[in-house]
Amino acid sequence: MRGLLAAAWLTVPLAGFATGTEHAGAEPAARSTSWRTAQGSGDTETRLLTVDDARYLLTRTGYSPDARELAPFVGCTRAQAVDRLLAQARRTAVTPPPDWADDPPLYGGGVKPMTDAQRRERNQRRNRMVASLAGWWAQEMASTPSPLTERMTMFWHNHFVSSDDKVREPVLLYRQNVLLRANALGNFAALLHDVSKDPAMLIYLDGAGSRKGRPNENFAREVMELFTLGEGHYTEQDVREAARAYTGWSIDRSTMTYVWRANFHDAGMKTVLNRTGEFDGDQMLDILLARPQTAIFITGKLWREFVSPTPDPAQVARIAGIFRASGYDIRAVLRALLLTPAFWDARTRGTLVKSPSEFVTDTVRAFDVGYDDPQMLARQMRVLGQDLFRPPNVKGWPGGDAWIDSSTLLARKQFVERMFRATENVNAAGASMALPSMPSMPSRVGVKRKPLHTAQTMPRAVAGVRFDLLRWLQPYALGPEDVPDGASRGALQRAVLPFKAVAPESAGASSAAYLQALLMDPAYQLK
Numbered sequence: 007m008r009g010l011l012a013a014a015w016l017t018v019p020l021a022g023f024a025t026g027t028e029h030a031g032a033e034p035a036a037r038s039t040s041w042r043t044a045q046g047s048g049d050t051e052t053r054l055l056t057v058d059d060a061r062y063l064l065t066r067t068g069y070s071p072d073a074r075e076l077a078p079f080v081g082c083t084r085a086q087a088v089d090r091l092l093a094q095a096r097r098t099a100v101t102p103p104p105d106w107a108d109d110p111p112l113y114g115g116g117v118k119p120m121t122d123a124q125r126r127e128r129n130q131r132r133n134r135m136v137a138s139l140a141g142w143w144a145q146e147m148a149s150t151p152s153p154l155t156e157r158m159t160m161f162w163h164n165h166f167v168s169s170d171d172k173v174r175e176p177v178l179l180y181r182q183n184v185l186l187r188a189n190a191l192g193n194f195a196a197l198l199h200d201v202s203k204d205p206a207m208l209i210y211l212d213g214a215g216s217r218k219g220r221p222n223e224n225f226a227r228e229v230m231e232l233f234t235l236g237e238g239h240y241t242e243q244d245v246r247e248a249a250r251a252y253t254g255w256s257i258d259r260s261t262m263t264y265v266w267r268a269n270f271h272d273a274g275m276k277t278v279l280n281r282t283g284e285f286d287g288d289q290m291l292d293i294l295l296a297r298p299q300t301a302i303f304i305t306g307k308l309w310r311e312f313v314s315p316t317p318d319p320a321q322v323a324r325i326a327g328i329f330r331a332s333g334y335d336i337r338a339v340l341r342a343l344l345l346t347p348a349f350w351d352a353r354t355r356g357t358l359v360k361s362p363s364e365f366v367t368d369t370v371r372a373f374d375v376g377y378d379d380p381q382m383l384a385r386q387m388r389v390l391g392q393d394l395f396r397p398p399n400v401k402g403w404p405g406g407d408a409w410i411d412s413s414t415l416l417a418r419k420q421f422v423e424r425m426f427r428a429t430e431n432v433n434a435a436g437a438s439m440a441l442p443s444m445p446s447m448p449s450r451v452g453v454k455r456k457p458l459h460t461a462q463t464m465p466r467a468v469a470g471v472r473f474d475l476l477r478w479l480q481p482y483a484l485g486p487e488d489v490p491d492g493a494s495r496g497a498l499q500r501a502v503l504p505f506k507a508v509a510p511e512s513a514g515a516s517s518a519a520y521l522q523a524l525l526m527d528p529a530y531q532l533k
Contacts, residue, residue: 050347051085058500062355063087065504065533066312067344068153069364070372073481088344092337096152097188101145104138104180111175111262135176140394141381143183147367148383158190158336159183160363161311164402166201166233168210170395178206178262179395194304194334195295199288202229203264205257211400214257217270221249228400234294236303240279247276251290295334301326305339312340313349314357315406321346356504356532359409362390365418365531372502373478375425378470389417410531422525426518428471429486479517486518495520503529 055063060079064071079087112132120128147156163186173179182204189197201207202225208214216222226249230240254271257264276285281293294300305326309317325342332338348354360368366386369375377383384394391414397403475486482497484490490498498517499507502524511523524530 050350051345052083053350055079055082055084055087059084059350060087061500062504063091063344064153065368066349066358067091068157069147070368071153072372072374084345084350088341091154091344092191092341094152095158095191095337096150096155097190097192099146099184099187100150101142104135104142104176106135106138107177107180109177111177113175114260114262132174132176136170136179136395137381137384139176139180140384140388141379142180143394144363144366144383144387145380147363148370148380155187155190157364159187160361161308162186162190162197162201164397164405165307166197166207167397167400167402168204168206169397173206173209175206175209175262178204178209182206183395191336191340194329194336195292197336198233198295199291202287202291203255205262205264208255208257208264213252213255216249216253216255217267218250218253218272221246221253221272223249225249225252229291230294232401234300234303235297236299236306239297239299244278247278248285248290250274250276251278251285252287255287298326298330301329301334301339305329305343308339308343310406312343313346314354318348321348356529358533359406360531360533361403361405361409362387362392362414363394364533365390366421369421369425369525373425373473375428376472376474382470386421390414390421415531418531419526422522424471425473425525426475426522429473429475429518475518475521479521482517484517487516489514490517490520499524503527504532505529 057076057080060076060082061071063079064075078090082090112128112135147153150156163183166186168179168182170176170179182201185200185204186197189200202213205214207225211225211228212222213225216225223245227245230245230248231237250272254267255264256267256270271286273284273286275282278285278290279293279297283289285293302322305322306317309322309325325339325346328342329335329339343349366383370377370383387394391409392403403409479486482490482494484494492513494517495510495513498521499510502521507524507527507529509523509527511520515523
């Protein structure tokens with residue numbers, strides 16, 4: 007990924023700037039062989055958050071914040087900020103559900119003879135529903151007052167994978183998304199039990215048809231390998247025996263809801279992970295939850311999601327202990343992760359790659375980009391490599407460096423270019439062009455004001471997309487054509503990037519050109 011960034015964009019390797027490079031004017035971070043050396047320098051939980059610290063916390067755990075979202079966190083201690091973040095998490099979406107959310111399933115009930123035209127119409131309707139479902143989630147990401155909730159909903163969507171490619175029922179995928187959101191920061195044990203019997207999961211991993219004498223091993227294998235223990239912590243014999251325990255979990259096809267079918271269940275003795283008994287599916291899940299490795303596995307995945315690509319085994323083990331002791335409280339494990347010194351280490355910042363959904367949502371929220379149809383956001387995420395409700399396989403999106411290749415990097419650059427082409431009042435400059443509701447921009451030494459002239463509103467090159475650059479620049483006392491001084495450039499850079507730009511625009515560039523260069527900088531791909 008680092009080489010691709012260098013070759014395909016700015017010919018600058020990523021390695022040198024993603025390891026603690028500070029913004030211009032920032033105090034250099036102390037260098038040490040391990041973040042553990044910082045533990046003896048006082049209680050890190052009581053350190054007060056600067057604006058940059060607050061922006062880092064909210065971007066890492068959500069999406070790029072605006073000034074109103076930042077303000078309550080600036081001046082808090084780290085512990086206070088993390089507690090505030092966790093306390094304000096939601097369990098429900100603010101975006102109204104799709105119009106069809108309560109409709110009966112498309113493929114439920116008895117099989118009725120259909121003409122070719124009726125089948126085509128049903129398939130077309132299904133495709134429209136899936137597109138609107140992706141747009142619904144993209145809208146929720148863009149508008150939620152609880153970005154952490156959506157990040158965790160996505161985390162669990164990519165952990166407990168179900169895909170439209172196989173499920174084929176948009177109503178079921180919607181219900182599952184609601185389930186994941188409701189439990190996103192709840193209890194992992196409860197979530198594991200609920201999602202395992204979720205109809206979308208039963209279809210995706212073939213559990214609905216598993217019965218005594220013909221157990222399907224797909225779910226039994228994946229629940230160990232991908233959902234709880236991880237590879238290398240079970241045997242194929244464990245899978246075969248566990249598959250028998252899950253027989254009897256089924257679906258009522260008329261309503262596409264979970265149903266227990268006792269006559270399908272294998273009630274015989276099973277031996278799994280050195281435990282023997284007449285286990286059913288729920289008892290089998292409890293056996294997996296009782297294994298210390300489950301807490302370690304989940305903690306490691308959360309570390310890679312929020313802290314760094316390479317977990318610290320000792321710290322993961324410590325935090326996993328907290329996770330187990332809490333009874334699998336997801337808030338408890340997140341609190342411990344976000345308060346570990348590794349999370350706040352300067353060298354950790356800028357080491358994670360933004361996913362397509364994060365890249366698009368960050369940009370829309372941070373720059374108040376207007377759009378007529380949220381499906382446009384979902385389509386953009388798909389172009390960048392993340393098709394909502396369609397992970398590539400049972401392992402989900404690999405994430406990290408895999409998000410970046412020559413084509414997706416170009417697509418990210420084109421997305422920024424489209425946003426600037428859609429800019430309103432693109433030729434406006436200086437105080438004379440301030441919006442009526444805004445005060446005129448004060449004169450600042452070092453800022454070069456362009457001669458005032460009549461604004462020319464740019465035609466919408468991208469239909470349905472709006473970005474009011476003049477309004478966005480107003481808090482910085484800049485117009486789009488003004489040439490910012492060093493202080494203004496630094497303020498823009500800190501507002502947009504996690505660390506100093508790799509190849510910033512020249513000092514003589516206009517505010518619009520400088521901002522666009524920041525959004526096209528490799529640093530903007532990172533968090």
